[in-house]
Amino acid sequence: MGILCELAEYGSLFDQIQDITVEITGVCIKKREGFEPTGSQIVSSVRDIVKGMCYLVSKGIVHCDLKDQNVLMFPAEDGNFICKICDFGFVFAYHIH
Secondary structure (H helix, E strand, O other): OOOOOOOOOOOEHHHHHOOOEEOOOOOOEEOOOOOOOOHHHHHHHHHHHHHHHHHHHHOOEEOOOOOHHHEEEEEOOOOOEEEEEOOOOOOEEOOOO
8 A cells, every 4th residue: 555645736725715804894805925716716626626526425435524624726737726635534435336
């Protein structure tokens, strides 16, 4: 058995959004320097997460701990982000009939 490591250049989703603050009554938004995703980048990121979760379920695996800290972000050639699910410490596996 081996372990594969991959450097997530953008860190986790948590790393990217932890410094975002929003005033509910105002329009004040503070974003992390260099992280200003467009609408299409957000849609692409959400699509990656959903596709990853669907793949896991199709293989009989339930992640059980999906959160922003367990989504790693990588740069894509098209300017979007590639999101990958990590930390499979709390998975539940079931047998598909």
